[in-house]
Amino acid sequence: xxxxxxxxxxxxxxxxxxxxxxxxxxxxxxxxxxxxxxxxxxxxxxxxxxxxxxxxxxxxxxxxxxxxxxxxxxxxxxxxxxxxxxxxxxxxxxxxxxxxxxxxxxxxxxxxxxxxxxxxxxxxxxxxxxxxxxxxxxxxxxxxxxxxxxxxxxxxxxxxxxxxxxxxxxxxxxxxxxxxxxxxxxxxxx
Amino acid sequence: xxxxxxxxxxxxxxxxxxxxxxxxxxxxxxxxxxxxxxxxxxxxxxxxxxxxxxxxxxxxxxxxxxxxxxxxxxxxxxxxxxxxxxxxxxxxxxxxxxxxxxxxxxxxxxxxxxxxxxxxxxxxxxxxxxxxxxxxxxxxxxxxxxxxxxxxxxxxxxxxxxxxxxxxxxxxxxxxxxxxxxxxxxxxxx
Numbered sequence: 001x002x003x004x005x006x007x008x009x010x011x012x013x014x015x016x017x018x019x020x021x022x023x024x025x026x027x028x029x030x031x032x033x034x035x036x037x038x039x040x041x042x043x044x045x046x047x048x049x050x051x052x053x054x055x056x057x058x059x060x061x062x063x064x065x066x067x068x069x070x071x072x073x074x075x076x077x078x079x080x081x082x083x084x085x086x087x088x089x090x091x092x093x094x095x096x097x098x099x100x101x102x103x104x105x106x107x108x109x110x111x112x113x114x115x116x117x118x119x120x121x122x123x124x125x126x127x128x129x130x131x132x133x134x135x136x137x138x139x140x141x142x143x144x145x146x147x148x149x150x151x152x153x154x155x156x157x158x159x160x161x162x163x164x165x166x167x168x169x170x171x172x173x174x175x176x177x178x179x180x181x182x183x184x185x186x187x188x189x190x
Numbered sequence: 191x192x193x194x195x196x197x198x199x200x201x202x203x204x205x206x207x208x209x210x211x212x213x214x215x216x217x218x219x220x221x222x223x224x225x226x227x228x229x230x231x232x233x234x235x236x237x238x239x240x241x242x243x244x245x246x247x248x249x250x251x252x253x254x255x256x257x258x259x260x261x262x263x264x265x266x267x268x269x270x271x272x273x274x275x276x277x278x279x280x281x282x283x284x285x286x287x288x289x290x291x292x293x294x295x296x297x298x299x300x301x302x303x304x305x306x307x308x309x310x311x312x313x314x315x316x317x318x319x320x321x322x323x324x325x326x327x328x329x330x331x332x333x334x335x336x337x338x339x340x341x342x343x344x345x346x347x348x349x350x351x352x353x354x355x356x357x358x359x360x361x362x363x364x365x366x367x368x369x370x371x372x373x374x375x376x377x378x379x380x
Contacts, residue, residue, distance in 0.1 A: 105298045108291075126356065147372035153356050155373060158348015166316065166343050182337035183345060183377045 006049065011063075014039050014046075018060035023099060027057065027106035027113065057103075058116035062124075064096075069128025077136040077190050081180045084132075085173055094170040097160060126153050133188075141190055148187040155184050196239065201253075204229050208250035213289060217247065217296035217303065247293075248306035252314070254286075259318025267326040267380050271370045274322075275363055284360040287350060316343050323378075331380055338377040345374050 006014070017038045021030050032053055036043045050056040072083045088096065107114045133149055136142045142149065159179045163171045196204070207228045211220050222243055226233045240246035262273045278286065297304045323339055326332045332339065349369045353361045 101298075105295060108295045122356070147368060148376065151369060151373055154348045154352035154369065155345060156348070157352040157355065158344045158346070161351050162344035162347040165347065166312070178337060179341060179344065183341055183373070186338065186377045186379075187373045189376075 014041070015060040015063040018056060019064060019099070022057065022060075022102070023095070026102055027110070030057070032056075052112065052116075054110065054113040054116040055120075057113065058120040061099075061103075061117070062120050069125060070131040071128075072132060073135065076139075077132070077141050077188070078180075078185060080132050080136075081184070082177070085176055085180075090170075090172040093172060097164070097171055100160075101164075129153060129156075136188075136190070142188050146187075146189055152184060152188070155179075155187070159183075204231070205250035205253040208246060209254060209289070212247065212250075212292070213285070216292055217300070220247070222246075242302065242306075244300065244303040244306035245310070247303065248310040251289075251293075251307070252310050259315060260321040261318075262322060263325065266329075267322070267331050267378070268370075268375060270322050270326075271374070272367070275366055275370075280360075280362045283362060287354070287361055290350075291354075319343060319346075326378075326380070332378050336379055338379075342374060342378070345369075345377070349373075 014035070018030075018035055021034055021038060025034070030053070032043050032046050035041075035056070036046055046056065050059060067087055069084065072080050074080050074083050103113070103117065107117065129152060133142065133152060137144050137149070148155075159176060160171050163169060163175055167175075169175070204225070208220075208225055211224055211228060215224070220243070222233050222236050225231075225246070226236055236246065240249060257277055259274065262270050264270050264273050293303070293307065297307065319342060323332065323342060327334050327339070338345075349366060350361050353359060353365055359365070
């Protein structure tokens with residue numbers, strides 16, 4: 001797709017408007033008409049650039065993550081996790097979690113959204129996390145045969161899903177950091 | 191509530207019918223009328239016995255769990271987890287997971303269902319798990335100050351949520367057992 005027709009600034013503006021709308025009305029009620037009106041662009045432009053609503057939403061969420069996991073490289077696994085958490089403040093984390101919870105709900109009824117989120121958000125994050133872990137293995141911090149190596153995404157998703165469910169509190173730095181120290185690093189033998 | 195008016199057999203029959211209907215039509219489309227018709231009982235009886243649809247559904251799910259966690263006591267934590275998994279076969283586990291996934295979706299729109307599931311299902315399970323862990327602490331298997339002690343439900347929920355999401359496969363014994371061995375027990379120092 002000819003994404004180059006938009007300036008990066010304009011693209012950022014559009015993505016921000018999509019995320020605002022998502023928070024305001026949710027995925028199902030979000031229409032390409034509403035995005036067009038909010039951003040003073042034409043629906044034709046939106047469809048030409050992004051093809052579909054699920055792809056536009058997935059790209060807006062992807063754009064919201066300023067740094068990919070694989071770029072974090074502090075020299076230790078504990079430092080990498082700490083740097084990863086410092087990318088987002090507690091308020092932003094709470095907003096993002098609410099957004100993702102709403103989307104998890106929408107995914108149930110929209111297989112095309114599921115597919116777009118998987119390709120543009122979940123898979124790149126898992127690959128990035130893999131790269132962070134592979135570097136820790138190369139540094140000798142993790143045994144290459146440690147069976148927890150493939151289960152780190154499962155552990156982290158558990159923290160995000162279970163915190164509101166069990167403790168009825170939002171995920172924040174203090175919780176994530178204690179979870180990484182108590183569960184993730186010990187299971188990896190770090 | 192005068193639950194004693196029904197024989198245990200009749201109560202079991204009713205709960206089984208509720209779970210069948212839940213699987214067939216989902217929570218939102220499940221009506222007290224449909225339960226009454228399916229079980230040849232009157233709606234008045236259902237409301238008298240259970241008060242509301244969320245409570246009936248939560249009690250049916252609770253009834254579906256034949257043994258409470260706290261009753262499992264094999265003498266070792268590894269043995270307790272193994273016994274816990276052996277309560278459910280893979281086919282049943284897949285059916286239960288599908289059911290819970292549908293309910294997690296319904297919970298989003300029904301705060302009263304959320305409340306009933308929390309009181310009748312989530313809290314008793316967490317208390318049961320706590321009891322299993324407390325016994326392991328008393329036996330000296332787990333350090334009483336281990337910071338992972340309060341995070342076991344989060345780890346386990348992660349396994350159930352992330353397995354279909356990341357690996358696109360249902361949770362089964364082989365996966366759960368490797369997750370317990372690679373993540374849960376090492377984080378507890380067992």
